[in-house]
Amino acid sequence: MARPSTADSTRPTPPGSLDTLSATPQWGVLGNFGGLRDDLLRAGIRTDGSFDYQTSTNIQGGPYQSLRGAGQLALRAAVDMDRFAGLAGGTFNLALTYRFGRGLTADQRLDVLQQTEEIFGRGRFPRLTQLSYTQRFSEFVDLKFGRLPVSADFAGFPCEFQNLTFCGNQPGNLVGNYWYNWPVSQYAARLRVGNLDTGYLMAGVYQVNPRDLEDGFNFDPTGANGALAIVEAAAFPTLPPFAYRGSYTVGAWYQTGGGPDLFLNRDGLPLTSAGGLPIANRDRSGVYGVAVQELYRPDPDNALRNLSVFVRVTLANASTSVIDRQETIGLVYKGFWAERPLDWIGIGIGQSHASRSLAQSIQTANLLDGGFRPVPGYERALEVFYSLALSPDVVVRPNIQFIHRPGGVAERADILVFGVKSGVTF
Numbered sequence: 001m002a003r004p005s006t007a008d009s010t011r012p013t014p015p016g017s018l019d020t021l022s023a024t025p026q027w028g029v030l031g032n033f034g035g036l037r038d039d040l041l042r043a044g045i046r047t048d049g050s051f052d053y054q055t056s057t058n059i060q061g062g063p064y065q066s067l068r069g070a071g072q073l074a075l076r077a078a079v080d081m082d083r084f085a086g087l088a089g090g091t092f093n094l095a096l097t098y099r100f101g102r103g104l105t106a107d108q109r110l111d112v113l114q115q116t117e118e119i120f121g122r123g124r125f126p127r128l129t130q131l132s133y134t135q136r137f138s139e140f141v142d143l144k145f146g147r148l149p150v151s152a153d154f155a156g157f158p159c160e161f162q163n164l165t166f167c168g169n170q171p172g173n174l175v176g177n178y179w180y181n182w183p184v185s186q187y188a189a190r191l192r193v194g195n196l197d198t199g200y201l202m203a204g205v206y207q208v209n210p211r212d213l214e215d216g217f218n219f220d221p222t223g224a225n226g227a228l229a230i231v232e233a234a235a236f237p238t239l240p241p242f243a244y245r246g247s248y249t250v251g252a253w254y255q256t257g258g259g260p261d262l263f264l265n266r267d268g269l270p271l272t273s274a275g276g277l278p279i280a281n282r283d284r285s286g287v288y289g290v291a292v293q294e295l296y297r298p299d300p301d302n303a304l305r306n307l308s309v310f311v312r313v314t315l316a317n318a319s320t321s322v323i324d325r326q327e328t329i330g331l332v333y334k335g336f337w338a339e340r341p342l343d344w345i346g347i348g349i350g351q352s353h354a355s356r357s358l359a360q361s362i363q364t365a366n367l368l369d370g371g372f373r374p375v376p377g378y379e380r381a382l383e384v385f386y387s388l389a390l391s392p393d394v395v396v397r398p399n400i401q402f403i404h405r406p407g408g409v410a411e412r413a414d415i416l417v418f419g420v421k422s423g424v425t426f
Contacts, residue, residue, distance in 0.1 A: 026392065053101075058415060075096045116417045150206055157312065162399050258284055259282055283319065285317050385400075
């Protein structure tokens with residue numbers, strides 16, 4: 001979603017939010033079409049596109065070895081409404097996506113909590129991923145509304161790894177049945193006080209409509225089962241002993257429609273023993289934190305070459321979330337090699353925890369009938385990648401993924417995956 005070869009910020013531009021004010025835009029492999037793109041930019045219109053493809057093969061684990069590939073085509077546009085129509089402070093954003101291909105996780109039935117190719121999923125058909133308007137009222141207040149994916153604004157994190165444990169917005173990877181990340185959009189609005197230089201407070205409301213999952217161009221608001229409300233605060237200080245700024249974000253969410261309980265039925269008895277229907281409208285909420293800190297620059301004057309560390313934590317309500325928490329930590333070194341300043345290396349370590357209520361339900365069933373059903377806990381993942389920039393706009397990023405206790409089950413064999421994440425910006 002972000003340009004993997006040139007993204008250099010710990011606070012990446014959200015997908016579909018292009019910078020129309022850039023004095024020296026990079027147009028990608030297709031260039032500026034004989035000056036057409038430059039002419040459009042002078043009128044306030046910025047266009048961009050990307051093609052991303054990911055392949056995975058299971059070296060160890062799964063019923064048999066296979067190779068799968070999935071991809072995404074994305075087209076984006078941003079219009080500076082001040083230049084275009086004289087509406088000061090306004091920006092119109094549009095993003096269209098199309099996903100295709102097959103996923104190793106699904107086809108091999110690896111039963112992992114987080115899939116090995118993050119780009120697979122949410123339907124293999126075209127989508128309107130963003131259609132929004134942002135109005136900046138001052139340097140410190142702006143409002144955005146329209147059709148938006150939650151990840152365009154909240155719990156932002158770049159998608160530099162291929163395993164979903166380390167990619168993009170973390171809460172949506174845990175509770176994706178009601179928190180819809182890119183490429184799914186929904187009716188939404190968010191208000192931000194502050195900015196991306198000093199810090200901000202932000203609140204947003206998103207309609208939760210399952211029809212948005214099945215129809216990429218659904219504009220009908222009927223069929224919604226609640227709203228997702230999120231609050232977030234962020235600061236970007238230079239904290240001792242570090243010489244460079246960091247990005248520190250915390251947030252919380254609540255979904256009004258609620259969801260079914262994973263353990264208790266409507267009589268307050270365990271579902272595994274008493275059966276019946278689960279308690280409905282149980283709390284769906286959670287908290288998250290994202291920290292990214294730049295540690296080192298081989299050339300202090302070149303911000304494109306840097307070593308940074310990230311730490312992320314998300315906690316979701318265990319009564320209604322199949323995955324109730326996740327913690328990740330990692331390092332990314334951009335431009336570590338002076339002769340190849342656009343090459344990166346990265347390592348991420350993380351763990352995802354199967355719901356405590358789900359585990360309690362399985363334990364109860366084992367006690368009642370003497371069974372030996374595996375009780376899930378933590379799934380742990382490791383990914384290491386090398387990002388090779390063939391040009392500023394063509395990237396090939398091979399990676400190795402190791403998954404311990406797939407699905408959080410200790411009895412399952414570990415999984416070793418070799419993957420390649422590649423991207424072209426045009």
